[in-house]
Amino acid sequence: MEKTSTGLQENVAGLLCYVLGWISGLVFILIEKENKFVRFHAIQSIYVFGVLTIAGIVLGWIPFIGVVLGWLIFVLGFILWIVLMLKAYQGTMYKLPWAGNLAEKRVS
Secondary structure (H helix, E strand, C coil): CCCCCCCCCHHHHHHHHHHHHCCCCCCCCCCCCHHHHHHHHHHHHHEEEEEHHHHHHCCCCCCCCHHHHHHHHHHHHHHHHHHHHHHHCCCCCCCCHHHHHHHHHHHC
């Protein structure tokens, strides 16, 4: 594993991109200018958890069905959070279907 411009190992920095969802992704996209692995995970984190956050807020306004769907989004987000942190820590550039493709294009 390489070190990043932040001094962290790239797998640790990749994991940290997901720790606080889109917020930590935003922090790492602003401070890491060179390492493509970290930038990929930061951008993917922003897309995935940004969309899940917005969806949760919008669904919160819908009575009953919004609560049920909001709960499902929370569970999905928690599972994705764990999987993405583990994959980043393992040094894998794990791409989710839409967010991973968008992140990969932004990093290239």
